Amino acid sequence: MKKWRRVLSRLGLLLFLLLLIWVGSRPLLKIGLIHSLQAMTGAKVEIDTVDFSLREGKIFLYQVEISNPKSPMSNLLQVRAASIQLDPKRLLHREFVIEDATLEQIQFGTPRARSGRLQMQTIRAQPEHKREIEVINQSFNGIPDVSANSSSKLLQISDDRFQAARTVHEVRSKWDRYFRQLREEAFAIQHAVRECEKSVSLISNNPLRDVHRYRDMIIEISELRKSIEERRGNVHSLKTQFEADQRLIDAAMKRDRQLIEANTRTSNSVDGRHLSELLLTDQSTDLVEEFVSWIHWFRDKLPDPEADFLPIKGRGHNVLFRQQPRIVFEKINLNGYGRLASTNFSFYGELYDASTNPNLHTRPLRIQLRGSAETEIVLDATLDRRGAIPQDTFNLQIPSIKVDSSTLGIAEYLQFNLAPCDLAVVMDLKCTGDQISGSLQMQKKNVAITLEQIHAQMGDQATRKVIDEQLAKLDEITVDIELNGSIAKPTMRLRSDLGQLFAQAINDSSERIRQQHARGLSDELDRVVTSEVASLDREFSLHINEVLAVLADEMPIISRLEEQIPKDTERWPKMR
Amino acid sequence: MALNIRLRRPGNHERQGFERELWNPWALGCALGMCIGLIPKDTLIFPVLVIALFISMSSLWSGLFSSLAFAGVSYLLDGLTQKLGALVLTSEKLEPFWLAVYDLPLIPWTGFSNTAVMGNTILALILFYPCYRLSYIFIRAYGPYFDRMIKQNRVYRFIVSRDVVARVEGLP
Numbered sequence: 001m002k003k004w005r006r007v008l009s010r011l012g013l014l015l016f017l018l019l020l021i022w023v024g025s026r027p028l029l030k031i032g033l034i035h036s037l038q039a040m041t042g043a044k045v046e047i048d049t050v051d052f053s054l055r056e057g058k059i060f061l062y063q064v065e066i067s068n069p070k071s072p073m074s075n076l077l078q079v080r081a082a083s084i085q086l087d088p089k090r091l092l093h094r095e096f097v098i099e100d101a102t103l104e105q106i107q108f109g110t111p112r113a114r115s116g117r118l119q120m121q122t123i124r125a126q127p128e129h130k131r132e133i134e135v136i137n138q139s140f141n142g143i144p145d146v147s148a149n150s151s152s153k154l155l156q157i158s159d160d161r162f163q164a165a166r167t168v169h170e171v172r173s174k175w176d177r178y179f180r181q182l183r184e185e186a187f188a189i190q191h192a193v194r195e196c197e198k199s200v201s202l203i204s205n206n207p208l209r210d211v212h213r214y215r216d217m218i219i220e221i222s223e224l225r226k227s228i229e230e231r232r233g234n235v236h237s238l239k240t241q242f243e244a245d246q247r248l249i250d251a252a253m254k255r256d257r258q259l260i261e262a263n264t265r266t267s268n269s270v271d272g273r274h275l276s277e278l279l280l281t282d283q284s285t286d287l288v289e290e291f292v293s294w295i296h297w298f299r300d301k302l303p304d305p306e307a308d309f310l311p312i313k314g315r316g317h318n319v320l321f322r323q324q325p326r327i328v329f330e331k332i333n334l335n336g337y338g339r340l341a342s343t344n345f346s347f348y349g350e351l352y353d354a355s356t357n358p359n360l361h362t363r364p365l366r367i368q369l370r371g372s373a374e375t376e377i378v379l380d381a382t383l384d385r386r387g388a389i390p391q392d393t394f395n396l397q398i399p400s401i402k403v404d405s406s407t408l409g410i411a412e413y414l415q416f417n418l419a420p421c422d423l424a425v426v427m428d429l430k431c432t433g434d435q436i437s438g439s440l441q442m443q444k445k446n447v448a449i450t451l452e453q454i455h456a457q458m459g460d461q462a463t464r465k466v467i468d469e470q471l472a473k474l475d476e477i478t479v480d481i482e483l484n485g486s487i488a489k490p491t492m493r494l495r496s497d498l499g500q501l502f503a504q505a506i507n508d509s510s511e512r513i514r515q516q517h518a519r520g521l522s523d524e525l526d527r528v529v530t531s532e533v534a535s536l537d538r539e540f541s542l543h544i545n546e547v548l549a550v551l552a553d554e555m556p557i558i559s560r561l562e563e564q565i566p567k568d569t570e571r572w573p574k575m576r
Numbered sequence: 577m578a579l580n581i582r583l584r585r586p587g588n589h590e591r592q593g594f595e596r597e598l599w600n601p602w603a604l605g606c607a608l609g610m611c612i613g614l615i616p617k618d619t620l621i622f623p624v625l626v627i628a629l630f631i632s633m634s635s636l637w638s639g640l641f642s643s644l645a646f647a648g649v650s651y652l653l654d655g656l657t658q659k660l661g662a663l664v665l666t667s668e669k670l671e672p673f674w675l676a677v678y679d680l681p682l683i684p685w686t687g688f689s690n691t692a693v694m695g696n697t698i699l700a701l702i703l704f705y706p707c708y709r710l711s712y713i714f715i716r717a718y719g720p721y722f723d724r725m726i727k728q729n730r731v732y733r734f735i736v737s738r739d740v741v742a743r744v745e746g747l748p
Contacts, residue, residue, distance in 0.1 A: 316693060316694075317691050319691065323688060
């Protein structure tokens with residue numbers, strides 16, 4: 001009897017313990033799951049409620065928060081509810097194969113109220129890579145050089161290179177000097193003739209007394225005649241010289257016109273490719289940066305116990321008799337919220353062949369995500385960690401996503417306003433190790449683009465009008481981007497027809513401005529030189545005629561004086 | 577109340593109670609407690625040993641005290657046991673055997689592929705009978721005094737008098 005009492009009391013106690021275990025199974029499972037997940041992620045894991053169904057082999061989790069080991073004040077991901085269907089047969093072999101799991105309302109990077117760093121965990125120092133996207137263009141020097149259109153750079157009539165104006169100025173100075181000299185000589189001759197006339201008159205009034213001056217007067221009158229004739233001859237030679245100077249001015253004019261023509265043909269026109277880069281680089285860089293961040297997240301944010309942190313040490317070491325991952329998620333159904341191109345979107349999809357040891361798994365991890373109705377995003381990614389070098393492929397297709405209004409270009413230089421429009425993206429990228437390569441095509445549809453600012457150097461109202469006309473016809477903008485280099489610092493080559501569209505208008509405008517200026521310059525040159533030449537010609541005629549008239553007036557006087565003082569000495573009065 | 581243990585040689589009538597059964601419950605409790613204490617608790621071996629402790633009608637008190645004492649010893653001997661476990665697990669001759677065992681259902685839950693588990697399990701198996709034997713000798717010599725001392729303990733008398741747990745442990 002005593003023995004049976006003991007047996008019964010033992011059984012009672014055992015049942016009591018089993019009951020305790022049953023009651024405490026959920027908290028125990030919760031502790032076990034948190035412990036396992038923390039060992040996997042190296043960060044604090046919080047689960048609000050855990051439930052399970054032994055019959056179905058299902059585990060249900062509610063409000064799961066896995067903090068980011070590299071940023072403890074934010075969550076790596078937050079899941080509202082999760083259900084995990086385990087394979088019971090594999091579980092008997094301690095293989096955690098999740099046949100089907102569903103993660104509801106996933107959110108990435110949500111902030112945390114408390115730090116998610118584990119007390120016992122040591123985070124390995126990660127080198128910080130500042131992601132910079134470098135735009136490749138060997139000849140791109142930033143803003144296209146349109147300064148040649150500047151008024152300060154345009155050819156001016158005062159430019160030293162103009163010869164006609166300088167020649168006209170020199171010719172005029174020379175002829176002014178000649179005219180002054182001619183007049184002075186003419187008037188000097190006139191004065192001399194007057195003096196001679198006076199002398200002759202005095203001699204005539206008293207010939208006997210001044211007969212001794214007859215000889216001198218004859219010489220003087222003769223010299224005056226000679227001088228007048230000489231001047232007359234000079235005047236004729238001056239006409240020849242003046243014609244030669246006019247030919248010189250004409251030659252200079254010809255050279256000047258050639259200079260104007262040469263200056264009109266500009267070599268530094270705006271290149272369409274450069275302008276595309278100027279207009280679209282900022283926006284494209286932002287988007288590429290966002291995509292690369294996502295890729296970075298896919299690749300690096302999922303913690304690797306061997307690389308990112310020192311795993312929690314248990315007792316002993318496990319000898320692996322089978323090279324297989326500890327936990328395999330054959331399929332996970334996902335749905336949640338993400339943000340792309342400044343637009344929030346909800347998504348759903350599947351994740352295949354995720355495992356805690358992807359290097360030991362037979363298949364690579366595959367992700368297929370689809371955006372919900374309003375945002376039809378299609379993402380197919382493969383993350384292969386089976387080899388020594390990680391190889392990932394990302395294929396993203398966004399048929400249409402609404403993007404906010406934005407500005408293109410550089411303020412105060414050339415800037416456009418882009419109204420909200422639809423954006424279509426096709427991305428095909430491959431990552432091998434830390435290298436990235438692939439292409440990205442962005443297509444902005446239903447665009448309403450307006451010219452906000454254009455620098456005076458790039459064009460005038462007419463340019464603005466031409467660009468406005470081009471913009472009115474513009475319905476979509478296509479940008480092709482080629483990515484290369486490292487993931488930390490990818491290089492980007494950008495191509496678009498947008499720049500070509502505006503470059504043509506700006507170059508046409510520049511050409512028009514130059515031609516207008518050249519015409520104006522040529523006209524001004526003609527006006528200045530022609531008026532100068534005409535004026536010079538008038539002055540020449542005036543001065544020559546004046547001199548000739550003066551000289552002509554003096555010739556009869558000279559003849560008269562010659563008659564008054566005969567050359568024949570026999571006719572001179574005899575001295576008493 | 578402080579325990580006042582005075583060791584003296586027990587009389588024949590006191591020893592009779594320890595010799596009536598095939599396995600001495602106190603000594604068996606000590607040996608099983610030693611196994612429980614040594615082997616890591618996050619394996620299937622732990623609940624199996626606990627159930628064995630219950631159904632073998634061995635002393636729960638001796639099992640409890642023994643497991644607590646040997647848990648400490650286990651940590652002290654970790655270096656040695658892990659080396660022992662690694663030696664056994666990585667032996668090329670035993671590899672086919674381990675692979676065959678690994679493929680059996682539930683066996684991987686025992687964590688036998690862990691060096692600490694394997695080392696401590698081997699140590700527990702080696703020490704099981706010596707521990708039982710030594711415990712038996714010790715309990716045979718001094719068990720009645722402990723029995724008397726416990727029965728005179730106020731807490732024990734309180735529990736027994738209130739029928740909180742009627743004879744939960746297997747004192748002889």
